[in-house]
Amino acid sequence: MICVSIACGSHKRMISEHQSLADDGVRLVELRLDFLRNDPELDRLLTDRPTQVVVTARRPEDGGKWRDTEEKRQTVLRAAIAAGVDFVDLEEDIAPTIPRFGKTKRIVSFHDLDSTPEDLEAIYQRALQGDPDFIKIAVTPRNISDVFRLMTFTREKNENKPKIPMVGISMGEIGLASRILAKKFGCPFTYATFSESRTIAPGLLEYSKLRDFYRFGDIDRNTEVFGVIGDPIGHSLSPLIHNAGFAQKEMNRVYLPFRLPPEDLQEFIARAPEIGVRGISITIPHKVAAVDELTQFDPAVEEIGACNTMIFEGKERYGYNTDYVAAILSLEIALGGTGIAEQSPLIGKKALILGAGGAGKAVAYGLLQRTVKVTIADLDDERAFRLAEQLHCEYVDWDMRHAIPSNILVNCTPVGMHPKVNETPFDKAAMHQGMVVFDAVYNPENTLFLKNAKAKGCTAVSGVEMFIGQACMQFKLFTGAKGPAGLMRKLIKNAISAIHEDED
Secondary structure, eight states: OEEEEEOOSSHHHHHHHHHHHHHTTOOEEEEEGGGOSSOOOHHHHHTTOSSEEEEEOOOGGGTOOOOSOHHHHHHHHHHHHHTTOSEEEEETTTGGGSOOOTTOEEEEEEEOSSOOOSOHHHHHHHHHTTOOSEEEEEEOOSSHHHHHHHHHHHHHHHTTOOSSOEEEEEOSSTTHHHHHTGGGGTOSOEEEESOTTOOSSTTOOBHHIIIIISOGGGOOTTOEEEEEEESSOTTOOHHHHHHHHHHHTTOSEEEEEEEOOGGGHHHHHHHGGGGTEEEEEEOTTOTTGGGGGOSEEOHHHHHHOOOSEEEEETTEEEEEOOHHHHHHHHHHHHTTOOSOGGGOTTTTOEEEEEOOSHHHHHHHHHHHHTTOEEEEEOSSHHHHHHHHHHHTOEEOOGGGGGGSOOSEEEEOSSTTOTTOTTOOSSOGGGOOTTOEEEEOOOSSSSOHHHHHHHHTTOEEEOHHHHHHHHHHHHHHHHHSSOOOHHHHHHHHHHHHHHHHHHHO
8 A cells, every 4th residue: 555645844745645646546645744834633634534544643754844832742643543544653662652542553663864874673672662553764774785684674574464564765866765665575565756746755756757667566475676777867768668567568577777876776776686686687887807807798789898687587687788789770760771681771881879888789799790890989089999909890089979970870878868968979060971970879869969960961869769679678588478569669759858848
């Protein structure tokens, strides 16, 4: 079940939001009394309530906004119990002083806004002293190890359907998985916010996104987990298209964004199967480093030195690179080709690739397989040199990139990516009619780089098609089923359009 937190400054607005949520099918809400500007009027809030209610009045040290005395706060909580509220949230240090009364169920909670304490068991045992019906532990992870530690602890406490279930939450972006996968670890409910624009707690998702986008109601202990790892990761549209694909094909799978700093990569990959992860997409900055964590990989991964897809099977970690196939196919289609290597329109062409990272490596490798003469340039000239040496092709200093004659120009840098949409990695004046210009950036779809190419009479190839192509291949690796390209394309174009309409 999703418990939707309502945090409003006025009683009238709180009551209105409550009714609106009930009309939308929500069955449990948390009324955050600490957000009210005036003294809580429980009769107004609880009489004829349209759903079950959790009453919470959170202290500032626990992430709340209670402004009055602690004595008054506890008096309000006791009054809510006396009024017969369905649930009351009591911090573990005060719960033993507030006796059980009537049918009100007790959530005994602990919050740490700075860290994830080492001794979670001690916190759990203290919470038990508060006569709980549920225990809630919400902490702040400093790294991925903290997230795994709390999720493992939560699962252990909820095994075999215990008399007192536990809700374990790692707050913030790093801990997002703990909220989405709550049911997988036996949690009786998770929390969401009533409005995406209202910050109530770090990492709290808007309830309709949790319900509809991640299909929270369908998640269970057998749900297979997939996701994308990167840093940053909030911009990724991969969760959008993969979750929609799983839903369309009625698969018990969910796809999550995992924000993963580079120093956490090794531990995440080692422990991902512990939380049911079966496969991951890999993006900046992990595509190269992830190769060292593989036990088996396809020849392209070895040649390119970059991996964008990993599958977990037992102790094995299989690595693939779907970027290069998708990029080459996008270019061939733009040139009227059919994707058959022997008949490729790319054969014999000259290409300049901007960027020597994971995407640049993938595209360079694919073009070389089509006997294209490839030259690589990167802001880091040494990195361009190393990649050219590895792939046995040419390189050029970044400052000399405009002097290289080419039929094909490919951007594999993040230059021009949202939100820095007014930047381009290549001067318009150096483009020429007849050149094929491809941008691996897909958000926005029509980058300044591509706008300039069209203005000069070039054939412009959007990164959207590469993104959809590699995603369909990943979907097949994840599930064994064909990726829904049409659905993915529609969703990506709509999402990108919405992002830029909002900015306008």
